[in-house]
Amino acid sequence: MAQNIYDDPAFFAGYSQLPRQVHGLAAAPEWPAVRALLPDLAGKAVVDLGCGFGWFARWAREQGAAAVTGLDVSARMIARAKALTEDPAIAYEIADLETLDLAPAAFDFAYSALAFHYIADFGRLVRMIRRALRPGARLVFTIEHPIYMAAAHPHWSRDEDGRKTWPVNGYALEGERRTNWFADGVIKHHRRLGTTLNGLIAAGFTVCHVEEFAPTAAQIAENPGLAEELERPMLLLVSAQRREDSAREGLRP
Amino acid sequence: MAQNIYDDPAFFAGYSQLPRQVHGLAAAPEWPAVRALLPDLAGKAVVDLGCGFGWFARWAREQGAAAVTGLDVSARMIARAKALTEDPAIAYEIADLETLDLAPAAFDFAYSALAFHYIADFGRLVRMIRRALRPGARLVFTIEHPIYMAAAHPHWSRDEDGRKTWPVNGYALEGERRTNWFADGVIKHHRRLGTTLNGLIAAGFTVCHVEEFAPTAAQIAENPGLAEELERPMLLLVSAQRREDSAREGLRP
Numbered sequence: 001m002a003q004n005i006y007d008d009p010a011f012f013a014g015y016s017q018l019p020r021q022v023h024g025l026a027a028a029p030e031w032p033a034v035r036a037l038l039p040d041l042a043g044k045a046v047v048d049l050g051c052g053f054g055w056f057a058r059w060a061r062e063q064g065a066a067a068v069t070g071l072d073v074s075a076r077m078i079a080r081a082k083a084l085t086e087d088p089a090i091a092y093e094i095a096d097l098e099t100l101d102l103a104p105a106a107f108d109f110a111y112s113a114l115a116f117h118y119i120a121d122f123g124r125l126v127r128m129i130r131r132a133l134r135p136g137a138r139l140v141f142t143i144e145h146p147i148y149m150a151a152a153h154p155h156w157s158r159d160e161d162g163r164k165t166w167p168v169n170g171y172a173l174e175g176e177r178r179t180n181w182f183a184d185g186v187i188k189h190h191r192r193l194g195t196t197l198n199g200l201i202a203a204g205f206t207v208c209h210v211e212e213f214a215p216t217a218a219q220i221a222e223n224p225g226l227a228e229e230l231e232r233p234m235l236l237l238v239s240a241q242r243r244e245d246s247a248r249e250g251l252r253p
Numbered sequence: 254m255a256q257n258i259y260d261d262p263a264f265f266a267g268y269s270q271l272p273r274q275v276h277g278l279a280a281a282p283e284w285p286a287v288r289a290l291l292p293d294l295a296g297k298a299v300v301d302l303g304c305g306f307g308w309f310a311r312w313a314r315e316q317g318a319a320a321v322t323g324l325d326v327s328a329r330m331i332a333r334a335k336a337l338t339e340d341p342a343i344a345y346e347i348a349d350l351e352t353l354d355l356a357p358a359a360f361d362f363a364y365s366a367l368a369f370h371y372i373a374d375f376g377r378l379v380r381m382i383r384r385a386l387r388p389g390a391r392l393v394f395t396i397e398h399p400i401y402m403a404a405a406h407p408h409w410s411r412d413e414d415g416r417k418t419w420p421v422n423g424y425a426l427e428g429e430r431r432t433n434w435f436a437d438g439v440i441k442h443h444r445r446l447g448t449t450l451n452g453l454i455a456a457g458f459t460v461c462h463v464e465e466f467a468p469t470a471a472q473i474a475e476n477p478g479l480a481e482e483l484e485r486p487m488l489l490l491v492s493a494q495r496r497e498d499s500a501r502e503g504l505r506p
Contacts, residue, residue, distance in 0.1 A: 159404070206460075
């Protein structure tokens with residue numbers, strides 16, 4: 001099972017204070033870029049994998065989604081999501097993405113924000129998601145960018161001109177990365193960008209868009225601290241579409 | 254037009270001594286990984302964009318390609334390629350990929366090794382290549398990896414444990430990068446990995462495989478100097494397939 005750091009009291013206390021948890025989607029700088037990748041949700045059955053406090057689930061309903069299933073490994077998260085939601089068309093459940101098995105062809109759209117980099121077996125996960133989607137349905141997800149995650153000591157340094165510079169090492173050495181973030185020993189799983197995309201393709205998805213998030217000039221003007229995000233990507237946004245079997249046959253590497 | 258550094262005498266003299274120029278494809282560590290992405294070439298009309306001394310063109314003919322067109326911006330390269338080739342089914346021509354316009358539906362396979370990162374307008378290039386390919390045909394190309402190219406001062410440093418570490422800055426700031434490599438002021442064009450893939454998708458390709466080249470354990474055992482390639486990717490290998498219009502309609506971001 002995936003490490004459930006979110007139910008660690010110290011972690012949960014810190015994490016709950018993040019602007020995106022307190023204020024919701026609009027407090028996440030990448031949200032406009034994510035939103036640009038989303039299909040029309042009107043009338044759709046949506047699943048959110050790693051739903052946290054349910055901000056996306058409630059937003060999807062505002063956009064006209066017929067029903068939203070929000071899943072999260074954290075009992076604390078799910079409890080908070082339920083407390084924040086009064087909508088019988090949103091169902092929240094505790095679920096471990098490492099072992100989850102959704103019903104086949106149950107959803108028109110799958111979403112996940114910043115959850116898949118906690119999962120060791122990405123191939124199993126995306127094959128399961130593909131089965132749970134209806135033909136032509138989309139999967140849009142965000143993860144920490146592998147450039148951000150790879151190094152043994154991922155923190156800013158300075159180059160010879162004094163410019164903020166991010167270290168990369170161990171990029172080809174995939175697997176566990178342990179960091180301290182609100183709690184010690186948070187376990188993430190580093191995969192090369194190519195591994196993530198090839199995993200999707202092998203599972204029967206077509207890659208539609210790959211966005212290495214960078215803030216816009218307007219965002220930087222409003223929040224100058226975001227300028228460092230131009231130096232190295234922290235987040236990867238991917239849009240993929242369920243490919244049908246006949247197309248899959250033609251898509252060997 | 255693209256900078257033609259290859260016709261600079263000092264550059265050409267140094268470049269010509271690279272093992273891959275002297276000994277051909279097998280001297281390039283990434284060649285087995287590239288070869289794994291190639292379709293069966295028997296009977297096919299092949300174009301090589303940035304053909305250098307023609308090693309790939311001659312190899313493609315050994316694999317049964319019906320005809321190979323090798324194009325390069327460098328008159329010196331083309332002269333050397335012609336001198337090394339005695340095969341009426343291989344044609345070499347001087348051509349600038351920045352302005353090249355191939356005949357529509359003329360080729361069954363397009364190949365390019367380490368040339369596209371010299372090109373400013375990648376979108377124009379891949380739209381032109383798509384038109385020049387027949388339905389279902391593949392494009393396989395290699396470029397310098399954007400992690401390798403992005404930084405203002407791209408060279409090894411050491412992290413606090415003394416581990417070889419590669420700097421990344423300016424990743425989101427696409428455009429010219431000037432380096433000194435056999436000659437001063439070699440101009441390359443940095444694009445984010447997502448920009449390269451989205452350019453292909455927008456041009457009407459399906460992304461089939463994305464390989465961030467890393468040497469195998471056997472390659473490192475034979476050549477220990479390759480171990481540093483595990484720390485950061487130097488090369489990006491991409492396989493894409495010409496998508497037909499009906500499929501393209503469905504592939505908005």
